Amino acid sequence: MVYEGPFAQANEQLERVFDAYRSRTIKRVFYVACGGSSALMYPSKYVIDREAQGITAEIFSSNEFIHRNPRSLDEQSLVILCSHKGKTPETTEAARFAKSKGALTVSLMYVEHAPLADESDFVVNYSWISAGNMEPHPEIMNYAILYRLTMGLLYIKEGNKKYEKLLASLDHLGTVFEKAMVQYADTVREYAEQYKDESIIYTMASGANYGMAYSFAICILMEMQWIHSHAIHAGEFFHGPFEILDKTVPFILLKGLDETRPLEERAHAFLQQYGEKTIVIDAKTFDLTGIDDEVKGYIAPLAMNFVLRMFALALSKARSHPLETRRYMFKVPY
Amino acid sequence: MVYEGPFAQANEQLERVFDAYRSRTIKRVFYVACGGSSALMYPSKYVIDREAQGITAEIFSSNEFIHRNPRSLDEQSLVILCSHKGKTPETTEAARFAKSKGALTVSLMYVEHAPLADESDFVVNYSWISAGNMEPHPEIMNYAILYRLTMGLLYIKEGNKKYEKLLASLDHLGTVFEKAMVQYADTVREYAEQYKDESIIYTMASGANYGMAYSFAICILMEMQWIHSHAIHAGEFFHGPFEILDKTVPFILLKGLDETRPLEERAHAFLQQYGEKTIVIDAKTFDLTGIDDEVKGYIAPLAMNFVLRMFALALSKARSHPLETRRYMFKVPY
Numbered sequence: 001m002v003y004e005g006p007f008a009q010a011n012e013q014l015e016r017v018f019d020a021y022r023s024r025t026i027k028r029v030f031y032v033a034c035g036g037s038s039a040l041m042y043p044s045k046y047v048i049d050r051e052a053q054g055i056t057a058e059i060f061s062s063n064e065f066i067h068r069n070p071r072s073l074d075e076q077s078l079v080i081l082c083s084h085k086g087k088t089p090e091t092t093e094a095a096r097f098a099k100s101k102g103a104l105t106v107s108l109m110y111v112e113h114a115p116l117a118d119e120s121d122f123v124v125n126y127s128w129i130s131a132g133n134m135e136p137h138p139e140i141m142n143y144a145i146l147y148r149l150t151m152g153l154l155y156i157k158e159g160n161k162k163y164e165k166l167l168a169s170l171d172h173l174g175t176v177f178e179k180a181m182v183q184y185a186d187t188v189r190e191y192a193e194q195y196k197d198e199s200i201i202y203t204m205a206s207g208a209n210y211g212m213a214y215s216f217a218i219c220i221l222m223e224m225q226w227i228h229s230h231a232i233h234a235g236e237f238f239h240g241p242f243e244i245l246d247k248t249v250p251f252i253l254l255k256g257l258d259e260t261r262p263l264e265e266r267a268h269a270f271l272q273q274y275g276e277k278t279i280v281i282d283a284k285t286f287d288l289t290g291i292d293d294e295v296k297g298y299i300a301p302l303a304m305n306f307v308l309r310m311f312a313l314a315l316s317k318a319r320s321h322p323l324e325t326r327r328y329m330f331k332v333p334y
Numbered sequence: 335m336v337y338e339g340p341f342a343q344a345n346e347q348l349e350r351v352f353d354a355y356r357s358r359t360i361k362r363v364f365y366v367a368c369g370g371s372s373a374l375m376y377p378s379k380y381v382i383d384r385e386a387q388g389i390t391a392e393i394f395s396s397n398e399f400i401h402r403n404p405r406s407l408d409e410q411s412l413v414i415l416c417s418h419k420g421k422t423p424e425t426t427e428a429a430r431f432a433k434s435k436g437a438l439t440v441s442l443m444y445v446e447h448a449p450l451a452d453e454s455d456f457v458v459n460y461s462w463i464s465a466g467n468m469e470p471h472p473e474i475m476n477y478a479i480l481y482r483l484t485m486g487l488l489y490i491k492e493g494n495k496k497y498e499k500l501l502a503s504l505d506h507l508g509t510v511f512e513k514a515m516v517q518y519a520d521t522v523r524e525y526a527e528q529y530k531d532e533s534i535i536y537t538m539a540s541g542a543n544y545g546m547a548y549s550f551a552i553c554i555l556m557e558m559q560w561i562h563s564h565a566i567h568a569g570e571f572f573h574g575p576f577e578i579l580d581k582t583v584p585f586i587l588l589k590g591l592d593e594t595r596p597l598e599e600r601a602h603a604f605l606q607q608y609g610e611k612t613i614v615i616d617a618k619t620f621d622l623t624g625i626d627d628e629v630k631g632y633i634a635p636l637a638m639n640f641v642l643r644m645f646a647l648a649l650s651k652a653r654s655h656p657l658e659t660r661r662y663m664f665k666v667p668y
Contacts, residue, residue: 028390035573049404056362056390056406063569064540067594070383072390090569200534200562206398217564218574226578228534230551230564235397235424238668239369240552243660244560260401270668327577334572334604 006127010140013124014148017106020122021156024104027076029057029153032065032094036219037082037108040142042211043301044080044150046258051151053158062090066097075102080149082107082142084128086114095119108145124149138173143302165292169299172290176299177306179287188310191279192318198277200228201250204267206235207260208297209283212304216252220312224323234260234267242270250277252311254304257283258297281307340461344474347458348482351440354456355490358438361410363391363487366399366428370553371416371442374476376545377635378414378484380592385485387492396424400431409436414483416441416476418462420448429453442479458483472507477636499626503633506624510633511640513621522644525613526652532611534562535584538601540569541594542631543617546638550586554646558657568594568601576604584611586645588638591617592631615641 029048031041041059048057060068062081073079079098083091086109096119098105107120110128117123126145127137138144147166155163195201201221205213214231221229232241234253245251251271255264271278283300286307291299316323328334363382365375375393382391394402396415407413413432417425420443430453432439441454444462451457460479461471472478481500489497529535535555539547548565555563566575568587579585585605589598605612617634620641625633650657662668 035570038570038573046402049402049406052405056392058390061567061569061573063597064567064594067596068380068383068541069593071386072383088573207402218570223574223577228562228564228578230562233395233398235395236369236372236552238663239372239395239422240557242662242668243557244562245662259403260398262401263397266668270662274662328579328604328608329572329577334576334600 006125006137006140010124010126010145013122014145014152017122017124017149018152018156020104021153025076026078026104026153026157027055028072028078029055029150030065030070030073030077030079030098030103031057031059032062032079032098033082033091034062034088036215037084037088037091039211039215039219040082041080041146042214043143043208043298044146046208047147047150047298048154050259051154051160051162055153055157062088062094065094066090073098073101073103077101077103078153079103079105080108080146081105081116081120082109082146083114083116084110086111086116088116092116092119106149108142138177138302139170141302143305144170144173147298162295165295166298169291169295173299173302175290176286176288176303180303180307181310183285183287184307184310188314191311192314195250195277196315196318198227198250201252202230202232203252203254204232204234204237204264205254205256206233206263207256208258208301209254209256209264209304212301212308213252213254215305216308216312220308220315220323223329224312224325225315225319225321234263237267238270245271245275247276249275251275251279253278253280255280255282255284256297256304257300340459340471340474344458344460344479347456348479348486351456351458351483352486352490354438355487359410360412360438360487360491361389362406362412363389363484364399364404364407364411364413364432364437365391365393366396366413366432367416367425368396368422370549371418371422371425373545373549373553374416375414375480376548377477377542377632378480380542381481381484381632382488384593385488385494385496389487389491396422396428399428400424407432407435407437411435411437412487413437413439414442414480415439415450415454416443416480417448417450418444420445420450422450426450426453440483442476472511473504475636477639478504478507481632496629499629500632503625503629507633507636509624510620510622510637514637514641515644517619517621518641518644522648525645526648529584529611530649530652532561532584535586536564536566537586537588538566538568538571538598539588539590540567540597541590542592542635543588543590543598543638546635546642547586547588549639550642550646554642554649557663558646558659559649559653559655568597571601572604579605579609581610583609585609585613587612587614589614589616589618590631590638591634
C-alpha cells in the first residue's frame with residue numbers, strides 16, 4: 001500500500017484511533033448508523049462474532065440506540081458511527097449520547113467537516129464514488145475502513161493476525177473490482193431489461209452478506225427505484241417467507257464465501273425448484289486473486305456490493321429512473 | 335397466581351431452570367429459534383439490553399447461529415431455544431451445538447416430548463391456542479414464559495426486582511386480552527374488508543414491538559396469507575424505505591409504550607401526511623389495569639400480539655384463505 005494523499009490521511013486517522021484502543025479497555029462494540037450506513041456495518045459484526053475472544057458487538061439504528069439506551073454502553077465501549085455526509089441528525093445525536101456514557105466514539109464519513117465530526121472523539125474519512133463507477137481507492141472505501149477499525153481492534157487487543165492478512169488483501173481489491181466489472185457487464189444489462197417492470201423484488205443472503213441484501217433492498221430498490229422489497233434472511237426464508245414464492249416472484253440471492261454459505265445454498269435449491277425469476281450472485285464466480293484465503297469470506301461481501309451497484313445503475317437506466325431521484329429524502333421535513 | 339395443572343408444571347419447570355441459573359456463571363444469553371419462534375424473543379432481548387448490568391444478549395436464527403459459530407458462546411452462556419412442536423431440525427441441531435460448547439440450554443415448546451427436548455438441558459412447556467381465540471392461560475403463554483426466563487435471570491443474578499412486578503402483572507394479562515378482544519372486534523372486521531385485496535402490506539415498529547411487526551409480516555402475511563410484506567424498523571424507515579410510500583401503499587404501524595415510542599410516533603406523523611392506507615395499533619388504547627407501570631412497556635407487545643392475531647383471523651376470513659393453508663411448509667422437502 002502506498003501511503004500518500006487520501007491513503008496517508010486515512011492511515012494517520014486510523015493510527016490515532018489505534019492509539020486510543022491501546023490506551024483503554026474495550027469490551028463491547030456498538031455499530032451505530034442509519035440505513036445504508038448501518039447496512040455496511042453488518043460484515044464487521046460478523047467478524048467480531050466469529051473472531052473475538054472477549055469483545056461482543058451490536059448493531060443499532062441510531063435512534064433505536066439512543067432510546068433503547070443499552071445498559072452495557074459504558075466507558076469500556078467503543079461506538080463506531082457512520083454518516084456519509086456527517087449530517088444525519090440521529091447519528092450525530094447518537095455520538096453525543098455515547099460520549100455522555102463515557103464510550104470511545106469513532107465516526108466514519110466521506111466529508112471532512114460535519115456535525116457528526118464535532119460530536120466524535122475521532123473521525124476517519126473514506127473514499128467514495130457513486131454507483132456503477134470504479135472505486136478510486138477501494139483500500140480506503142467505507143467497508144475497508146470499517147474492517148480496519150474492527151480487525152485492528154482484535155489485532156491490538158487480542159493479537160488476531162487476520163488484520164495483517166486483511167491489509168495485504170485490500171491492496172488487491174481494486175483489481176478484483178475491475179475484473180468483476182468486466183465479467184458482470186452483460187449480466188447486469190440483461191437483468192435490468194428483463195426485470196425493469198417488476199413491482200417487487202426480494203433480496204436474500206445470510207452471514208457476512210446479509211447487510212448487502214439489506215442495503216440493496218432498502219437503499220437501491222425502495223429508496224432509489226421505488227420498487228417494493230424486503231431483505232430475507234436465507235435461514236428465516238423457510239419459516240414463513242417462502243410461502244409467497246411462485247414463478248412470478250423475483251429474487252436476488254447472494255451466495256458468499258463465509259461459513260453460512262450452506263444456508264444460501266439451501267435457499268438457492270428451493271428457488272430453483274419453485275421460482276422462475278431468480279438471479280444468483282455467487283462470490284465463487286469472482287476472481288479473488290490476491291485475497292488471502294483466511295479473509296476471503298469477509299472480503300466477498302465487498303465485491304458483492306460492488307457488483308450490486310452495477311445492477312443498481314443498470315436498473316436505473318433501463319427504468320429511466322435515476323438513482324438520485326427522491327420524493328421525500330432531503331426534500332420535505334421528516 | 336394459582337399453581338395447579340399447567341401452571342404447576344410450568345412453575346416446576348421454571349424453578350428447575352432457576353436452580354441451574356444459581357449454580358453457574360451466566361454472562362451471555364443467546365435467543366435461538368426460527369421464524370415466529372424467533373420473533374417472540376425480541377421483547378426479551380429488549381429487556382436484557384435495557385436492564386442487565388453484566389449480561390448481554392443476541393438473537394440468531396438457528397442455522398445462522400450454528401454456522402456463524404459465535405466465539406463468545408461458551409460455558410458461561412445461556413441458550414434459550416424455542417420450537418412450537420419441538421421438531422424444527424435447525425433448532426434441535428442448535429441445541430446440540432450449544433451443549434457441545436458447554437452452554438446451558440433451555441428450550442420452550444408447546445408439546446411435552448420432542449426431538450428438541452431430547453437435546454436440551456431443560457424444557458419449559460407453554461400454553462397456546464390458535465389465532466383469534468382467547469388464551470386459556472396467558473400467564474404461561476410463550477411470551478410470558480420467555481419473560482420469566484429472562485427477568486428471572488436478572489432477578490437471580492442481579493437482584494432486579496422487576497421480576498416480581500412481572501409476575502404480579504401477568505395475573506392480569508387474561509383480563510387485558512378479554513378487554514382488547516371486545517374493543518377491537520369491529521376494527522379488525524372493517525380492516526379485513528377494506529384491505530382484503532391488497533397484494534402488499536408493510537408492518538412497522540421499533541423497540542420491544544419490532545418482533546411483533548416481524549412476526550406479523552413473515553408468519554401471518556407472507557406465510558399464512560401469501561401477501562407480500564416487510565417489517566420495517568420505524569427508525570430505518572426514514573433512511574430508504576419511506577420512498578416507496580404513496581397513497582396506495584398499506585402500512586400497519588404499531589405504537590408501543592416502551593422508550594422507543596418516539597420513533598413510532600415520528601413514523602406515524604409521516605404516514606399520516608403522505609399515506610392513506612395506514613392503520614395504527616396503539617398500546618395506549620389498551621386497558622392495562624393491573625399491569626405495573628414499571629413493566630407496561632414490556633407487557634404492551636403481548637397485548638399487541640393478541641390484537642394482531644385478531645387481525646390475522648379477520649383477514650383470513652375476509653379473504654377465504656384459512657390461516658392453516660400452506661403450499662410448501664410441512665408439505666414438500668426443503
